[in-house]
Amino acid sequence: xxxxxxxxxxxxxxxxxxxxxxxxxxxxxxxYHLFIIVLPIAFFITSIVLWKFxxxxxxxxxxxxxxxxxxxxxxxxxxxxxxPISFLLMILLSNVIYWLPFINSYDLINEPSSFETIFFAxxxxxxxxxxxxxxxxxxxxxxxxxxxSFFNNCKKSQNHNL
Numbered sequence: 682x683x684x685x686x687x688x689x690x691x692x693x694x695x696x697x698x699x700x701x702x703x704x705x706x707x708x709x710x711x712x713y714h715l716f717i718i719v720l721p722i723a724f725f726i727t728s729i730v731l732w733k734f735x736x737x738x739x740x741x742x743x744x745x746x747x748x749x750x751x752x753x754x755x756x757x758x759x760x761x762x763x764x765p766i767s768f769l770l771m772i773l774l775s776n777v778i779y780w781l782p783f784i785n786s787y788d789l790i791n792e793p794s795s796f797e798t799i800f801f802a803x804x805x806x807x808x809x810x811x812x813x814x815x816x817x818x819x820x821x822x823x824x825x826x827x828x829x830s831f832f833n834n835c836k837k838s839q840n841h842n843l
Contacts, residue, residue: 691728756826760819
């Protein structure tokens with residue numbers, strides 16, 4: 682059974698999300714503790730969606746590019762776009778938790794978010810997030826993509842030699 686490159690990349694990149702979530706837990710107050718759950722999920726979703734549309738489906742942008750160039754560019758975008766997706770998911774999850782009657786959500790959210798907050802908080806939050814953690818997420822995503830590309834090429838050469 683062959684595991685798709687997108688799932689391998691997304692799983693490893695989700696581990697980066699877990700590590701950043703652990704770092705956030707130790708540096709921030711209690712309202713940020715949900716990030717250890719949100720980051721790996723957002724990183725995985727972002728990876729799968731962008732990988733599907735930029736690598737698996739042929740587009741006009743990447744028509745003549747090598748597969749490794751596609752991997753690196755997609756990983757760069759994933760490293761950046763995963764930040765606003767994380768904040769959007771965090772806001773939506775906070776709102777869901779607010780309305781659940783059996784969870785004490787006072788440490789997390791005092792009132793449900795307005796539509797303005799849902800749209801502007803990911804932009805503002807991801808700006809600061811990219812400053813604080815973008816220097817980790819972008820290079821990690823590129824390194825993971827290069828590794829996936831390398832192992833993909835090794836598999837192809839092994840299969841070709843058989």
